[in-house]
Amino acid sequence: MDFQPGMLMDNESAGTAAELIPDGLVAADGDGRILFLNTRATRILGRPREELVGADIREAVDLQDSDGTSWWAVTDPWGGLRIRTGHREKLLMLRHNGREVLVTAKYLRPGRNQPVNRVNILMRDALYRRRAEAENAAVISTVAHELRSPLTSVKGFSSTLLRRWDRFSDDQKRLMLETIEADADRVTRLITELLDVSRIDSGRLQIRPLPIDVSAVFRRHVERAVASGLDRDRFAIEVSDELPEVWADPDRLDQILSNLIENAFRHGEGVVTLAAQRSSDDGQAALEARGHHAAGVDLLVADQGKGIASDHRHLVFSRFWHGSGRGSTGLGLYVVKGLVEAHGGRVQVEDGHAGGAQFRISLPSEPPDYLA
Numbered sequence: 001m002d003f004q005p006g007m008l009m010d011n012e013s014a015g016t017a018a019e020l021i022p023d024g025l026v027a028a029d030g031d032g033r034i035l036f037l038n039t040r041a042t043r044i045l046g047r048p049r050e051e052l053v054g055a056d057i058r059e060a061v062d063l064q065d066s067d068g069t070s071w072w073a074v075t076d077p078w079g080g081l082r083i084r085t086g087h088r089e090k091l092l093m094l095r096h097n098g099r100e101v102l103v104t105a106k107y108l109r110p111g112r113n114q115p116v117n118r119v120n121i122l123m124r125d126a127l128y129r130r131r132a133e134a135e136n137a138a139v140i141s142t143v144a145h146e147l148r149s150p151l152t153s154v155k156g157f158s159s160t161l162l163r164r165w166d167r168f169s170d171d172q173k174r175l176m177l178e179t180i181e182a183d184a185d186r187v188t189r190l191i192t193e194l195l196d197v198s199r200i201d202s203g204r205l206q207i208r209p210l211p212i213d214v215s216a217v218f219r220r221h222v223e224r225a226v227a228s229g230l231d232r233d234r235f236a237i238e239v240s241d242e243l244p245e246v247w248a249d250p251d252r253l254d255q256i257l258s259n260l261i262e263n264a265f266r267h268g269e270g271v272v273t274l275a276a277q278r279s280s281d282d283g284q285a286a287l288e289a290r291g292h293h294a295a296g297v298d299l300l301v302a303d304q305g306k307g308i309a310s311d312h313r314h315l316v317f318s319r320f321w322h323g324s325g326r327g328s329t330g331l332g333l334y335v336v337k338g339l340v341e342a343h344g345g346r347v348q349v350e351d352g353h354a355g356g357a358q359f360r361i362s363l364p365s366e367p368p369d370y371l372a
Contacts, residue, residue: 024101024123028057030116032078044123046097061121062095063103077105082113091126100126146190150183193331197319200338207252207342209368211245214299218274221257230265238275244365246276246297252339259332260301260359268303268356275300283362286346292364296345299361302352313349344368 018025024041028034034057042049045061052060063071071092077084086106093100101123108118157176161168168176199205215237222235246253257274264272279287279296287296308316317337336359340347345363352358 021122026052026057026061026121026123028119028121030078030118032057032119034060035118041123044099044101044125045094046099057119057121061123063092063101064095065092071103075105077107077119078116082109082115089124091129100130102126102129143190143194147187150186153183154180154187190331193335196335196338197331200335200342205338205342207249207339209247209249209343211367212248212250212253214243214246214276214297215239217250217253217257218276221254221261221274225261234265234271236271236273238273240277243276243278244295244297246299246363246365247367248343248363252343256336256339256361257299257301259336260361263332263359264301264303264305264357268305270304270354270356273300273302273352273354275302279362280360283346283360286362287344287364290344290346292344292366294364294366296362297365299363300358301361302354302358303356304352304354305356307351307355308349308357316349317347 018027018036018038021038022040024038024044026034026037026041034053034055037045037049037052039049042052045052047060058070058072065071065074071090075087084107087104089102089104091100092103102125104122106120106122107116108120109115110117157180161173161176165173196205218237218239222232222237225235226232261272261274276297276299279298283298284296317333319331319334337347340361340363343363345361347359347361350358350360
């Protein structure tokens with residue numbers, strides 16, 4: 001059957017609808033002649049619509065596998081099995097321009113076991129997939145680096161102790177064992193954070209909120225830090241009077257505060273202030289946008305360091321952000337953001353009153369609807 005321009009009239013509405021989809025769409029008739037294609041398809045193919053409409057789709061959209069085999073010869077939509085309805089997405093290459101595209105095919109028939117009378121091809125530029133693969137590779141590389149460093153230390157010190165135990169004094173052995181323990185804790189923390197990242201990204205993070213005494217939580221974190229060797233004078237606690245109770249998961253709130261306190265000591269200077277007050281108007285608006293209408297509570301963790309430049313503040317909660325220093329996994333603040341938002345709250349970074357960075361966590365002071 002020869003292609004006739006008048007055939008386009010029946011497909012005019014379909015062609016208009018095709019312009020609304022983000023992928024390239026090419027439709028061919030029972031003889032493989034292109035009936036219509038959207039603008040995105042012309043850009044992927046690199047040819048004007050006038051040259052493509054009416055052309056044989058097997059020549060105009062010359063697809064091949066990675067080994068150079070013609071995809072059309074392999075699939076043969078018109079002469080193949082009459083029970084096929086199409087093909088799932090596959091990475092192919094356009095022979096004429098070498099462009100990689102993700103292709104999905106749909107075969108239409110007038111009836112069961114009837115010959116194909118329409119073939120629709122959806123094409124998506126594979127560049128975005130390649131970028132996603134590159135980003136995933138970068139994540140894997142970063143995780144591998146973060147794991148390799150402490151594991152190398154653990155392996156080195158443990159091997160040295162096993163082979164030369166009698167050559168070291170008790171103090172030297174203790175130092176090596178303490179280093180092994182610290183590096184093992186670092187690996188455990190990284191694995192825990194990676195699991196939390198996975199749960200956050202997949203929406204499987206579980207929160208079990210309870211009413212919490214913020215002052216008691218702050219004091220417990222200070223005592224824990226002092227026991228680990230930090231000076232008590234480097235902490236200040238400021239909790240407003242008649243503060244509403246905070247509804248949060250106790251374990252997750254401890255995780256949030258631990259990450260922020262550790263971040264303050266690693267990247268900040270001076271006194272670290274732990275404060276709690278009624279939510280600011282901005283924080284309250286954020287909580288109300290998430291369905292919490294009671295007065296919320298803002299938890300503040302502030303240091304007296306150099307602070308975070310305003311043009312970097314949108315990056316601090318991204319994966320593997322290290323700021324100006326190293327020594328952390330770079331996942332802590334990403335996990336903090338995910339945990340806070342799982343509570344229906346919000347976290348942001350701002351300038352502290354005494355200089356340095358201040359992290360403000362807005363949390364609800366009411367139980368979630370399913371507990372109310």
